[in-house]
Amino acid sequence: MGRDRTRRSYLVMVVLFLLWFVQLIQLSLERDTLNPGHELTGNQFLESPNTLFPLKFFNLEYSGSSNLYLGIQNLVLRNGDSTRITINSGSPARSSNTSVTLLDTGNLVLKEGEDIVWQSFDHPTDTFLPGMKLGLLDVRQKLQPRNHFLTSWLSPEFPALGEFTLELDPNNTYQLVIRRKHNLYWRSGKWNG
Incomplete structure (x- = not known):
């Protein structure tokens, strides 16, 4: 009788360990x-x-x-x-x-x-990745249009919003503009292709 109880206890421990191990493997596979x-x-x-x-x-x-x-x-x-x-x-x-x-x-x-x-692609920060979009989006939909633009960091040590933004000119979608504190700093000029 004592052996049966020991075997059952051992079996329960093995089953619990296997369940824990399977869950651990599943978590590591779905990273x-x-x-x-x-x-x-x-x-x-x-x-x-x-x-x-x-x-x-x-x-x-x-x-x-x-x-x-x-x-x-x-x-x-x-x-x-x-x-x-x-x-x-x-x-x-x-x-x-x-x-x-x-x-x-x-x-x-x-x-x-x-x-x-x-x-996150709807909220760009300082880095443009393939698949992201800049400019006014959702203009033709019933949603409030959102202007997607890039914003510099305050400094390399402090990733708060900086002074510079890169965006498509909302008045002319055929050029890029850089603004410093909302003032025009640079424009690319119109592109045609």
Whole structure:
């Protein structure tokens, strides 16, 4: 009788270990998606399937600041409370079918089912990646048009919004303009091709 109890205890421990191990393997295989109930903390990261774009917390050690930032390589979202970023905190997910995925393009996409709720390419920072768009978007739709433009960092040590922006001229879509503190600094001239 004692042996049966020992065998059952041993069997329960083996089954629990296998369940834990399978879950660990599953989490390591799905490094591009964050699902409800999971967190991204410390030195954990998401990585696009092609491994070109890691999404992770970092700090600028050489700046002497203890602030943490969440970045996709050079695409940076500032972490306001220095400890945790909650995407879509104003309207929590309405279903358990919500996920965050880092694509091969570097685009961080928040989906509810198959619908895109938010994506980082709609909020460019200082780096332009293939697939991003500049200019007034959603003009023909019933949505409020949004002007997509690039903004410099304040300094290499401090990724706050800087003084310079690069955008398509809203008055003439055939040229690029650089503004410094909203004043015209440079224009490309019209292009014809």
